[in-house]
Amino acid sequence: MASSWIIPGAPVLKRILIGLLAVGILGLVGFGAFAWRPAIARIAPPPAAGFAPDLVARGEGLAGAGYCATCHTAKGGAPYAGGYPMRTSFGTIYSTNITPDPKTGIGTWSEAAFRRAMHQGVARNGSHLFPAFPYDHFTKLSDADVAALYAYMMTRPPVVAPAKRNSVPFPLNIRALQAGWKLLFFHPGRFVPDPAKDAIWNRGAYLATGVSHCGACHTPRGALGAENHAKTYAGAPIDAWIAPPLTAANPSPAPWSQDELFSYLRTGVSRYHGTAAGPMGPVVHAGLVKVSDADLQAIAHYFADVGGAAGRASALQPALQKALAADRLNVGPQADPAARLYTAACASCHYNGGAQLNPLRPDLALNSAVNLDDPTNLIRVVLFGVGAQDGAPGVVMPGFIGFSDADVAKIAAYLRATRTTKPAWPGLEQKVATIRGQGVGGE
Ligand code: HEC
Ligand code: HEC
Ligand code: HEC
Incomplete structure (x- = not known):
């Protein structure tokens, strides 16, 4: 049976295979580079008193408009401490703790890190977030409204609540692959008004x-x-x-x-x-x-x-x-x-x-x-x-x-x-x- 391997033109085939392998490796390296996002340095948790009360109040309205509490609060759990299960056809994804707890929440996230999460679906440490988090919509938010949301979240009571493990199976759980999803489906960018329509x-x-x-x-x-x-x-x-x-x-x-x-x-x-x-x-x-x-x-x-x-x-x-x-x-x-x-x-x-x-x-x-x-x-x-x-x-x-x-x-x-x-x-x-x-x- 082994002889059927020895076919005329095998060196050509081998060269093609090597070529394909090289392209594949280059593709992986390229994809890796494409998917890679830097971590944004941790900051000392900003004191709640440093945020202007009217900014916090505006953030509260926006947090209501975005139902942040509905998704980020587990049944019977502390507000915004995460752990709410979202069942998708790819497995269960748990929302995360977005209270300003420095260890288990977003207490050490700068406003820039928070803005990148909202606008691009990337966590502070550079990993891609799943679109169960509706960043494909939040990307439309103005920087000023993201700042108000940040002020609101950073002035909530910090809650210690470690993340729950998602049940998304391998290989879909590889967060870098989310970069591919984004390439296909995600259109980052702020809201563009339609000049043909009125202001309201x-x-x-x-x-x-x-x-x-x-x-x-x-x-x-x-x-x-x-x-x-x-x-x-x-x-x-x-x-x-x-x-x-x-x-x-x-x-x-x-x-x-x-x-x-x-x-x-x-x-x-x-x-x-x-x-x-x-x-x-x-x-x-x-x-x-x-x-x-x-x-x-x-x-x-x-x-x-x-x-x-x-x-x-x-x-x-x-x-x-x-x-x-x-x-x-x-x-x-x-x-x-x-x-x-x-x-x-x-x-x-x-x-x-x-x-x-x-x-x-x-x-x-x-x-x-x-x-x-x-x-x-x-x-x-x-x-x-x-x-x-x-x-x-x-x-x-x-x-x-x-x-x-x-x-x-x-x-x-x-x-x-x-x-x-x-x-x-x-x-x-x-x-x-x-x-x-x-x-x-x-x-
Ligand atoms: C979490 C999912 C979800 C979101 C987010 C959501 N809806 Fe709904 N909506 C539903 C469901 C489910 C129903 C059906 C409820 C029922 O039959 O009582 C519904 C019903 C409605 C209805 C009634 C339609 C009808 O014919 O009876 C309107 C109007 C509506 N939604 C508008 C909105 C608007 C505007 C927004 C955004 C501000 C929104 N919805 C956001 C899930 C949602
Ligand atoms: C005791 C009074 C009562 C009885 C009996 C009752 N309903 Fe209702 N129904 C209501 C009320 C009140 C609402 C509005 C609920 C609310 O606003 O919370 C409602 C709402 C509904 C709705 C609308 C839900 C929506 O999402 O918009 C439907 C459909 C409905 N009922 C069907 C039925 C059917 C079919 C029956 C018989 C099998 C029935 N109801 C028996 C009081 C009743
Ligand atoms: C439909 C459910 C849903 C809503 C609504 C929602 N989130 Fe989330 N959010 C999630 C999930 C699920 C994750 C975790 C995604 C993951 O693990 O990749 C998440 C992650 C985040 C993260 C990243 C946190 C981290 O530790 O990586 C931030 C920041 C965030 N959400 C803020 C908000 C804010 C602010 C709002 C309201 C304006 C909001 N979310 C509304 C589901 C939601």
Whole structure:
């Protein structure tokens, strides 16, 4: 068998192989040089009193707008001390301690090191950070806003909390490889205003695309985890929920006007569209709550434009009338067993009566959960309810975990058929079983 190795022209082949090997080694060396970032020297932790109070206050607003606490706080843990697990398709990545503890936090990071992390996704020691940290959005932040965030973080109480070990498998755990990901998908650079738009639109776009990274959940991602910018805000699955489209493809028959967006982002409730549940709950109640009315109006102004609300305004009144008419289906005797089930379980709360909608009981004909292509959000809300910490303060939607898969599927199919003109959802009962198995946290 060995003789088949001795083929004519072998020296040529050998030379080609050696050549390829050389190119490979050069490539590795080149990649190494390309991926390499210097460490930035440690500094003595700056005293908290050295930061101007108004700078710290501005940083607090920005930290709210960027939900830093939501990702950097473990369940029951100290604020900003890290250890919050983020499950990605490549393994679990834990957020880090960003309190100013000198040993286990960022106490010895200079402002330059912090800025490089925010703008380029590189840690103080020069290693590349994973894009689970949304630096692909934070790169848009102005230097002045990064300085305010730095001032805020460096004036938090320091907490001793060593980093948790990630479960990203070899070789994906090699941080230098992140340089390759960045080369393919990362576009570093500050926000560039659009001169064709007004100042409020640009302020909203700056916040939404930068610190608030709305697209991190609402934009679909490709196989390597990068946002697909051809489909910005087209809607995407996130943490066992669906973040609906924020474009004109939003499925609610009632357009999202600036007023409704503002109300939803300010309070967690829109009188026409329902409540901020699931991962959107903390965005509103733990994050945006720190953002000023003016800035939140700017974000709402921007998304009203993204969704083409002005052009669809005339759709609102017909949609409301249709919704109220559909609610009357569940008054009086009903022959259809699915209608009877819905009336008994849901209509006592969701029958909006009269000529007006009840803002605290979402009208299900207008709610995106009933109108999306995917029934996940509706099934989640029916099985697990809406917690007191989400949506409107003071009201809760009870969970129906005691209902069988078949009954939950029947209610979902009934709502889809009577409240929308959209095609029936296939495989509902199986989907209910899957979501029940995932549990309320979606794990
Ligand atoms: C979506 C979740 C998420 C949000 C929101 C988030 N971070 Fe992070 N952050 C992470 C993760 C995960 C890491 C660790 C990445 C890694 O290990 O490569 C990280 C790392 C960092 C680091 C590097 C720390 C180190 O020790 O290397 C800094 C600094 C940081 N974040 C600051 C912030 C600030 C400031 C905000 C708010 C404006 C914020 N983060 C919001 C998830 C998040
Ligand atoms: C952590 C992921 C996440 C982030 C970040 C996020 N969203 Fe959401 N968003 C969701 C999910 C999930 C839902 C669905 C919630 C529900 O059905 O109750 C949602 C719902 C919404 C809705 C309601 C859509 C509808 O048709 O019902 C709007 C509007 C919205 N988000 C706007 C925003 C804006 C603006 C931002 C940035 C300021 C943002 N979201 C950031 C996950 C997120
Ligand atoms: C006890 C009253 C009550 C009952 C019964 C009830 N709901 Fe709700 N539902 C609510 C309230 C209140 C909210 C708003 C929750 C909030 O703001 O926190 C809500 C919200 C919702 C939402 C919107 C969630 C979102 O993310 O916007 C859907 C969908 C929904 N309910 C479906 C149902 C269905 C289907 C049933 C029957 C299986 C049902 N509800 C039974 C009170 C109820």
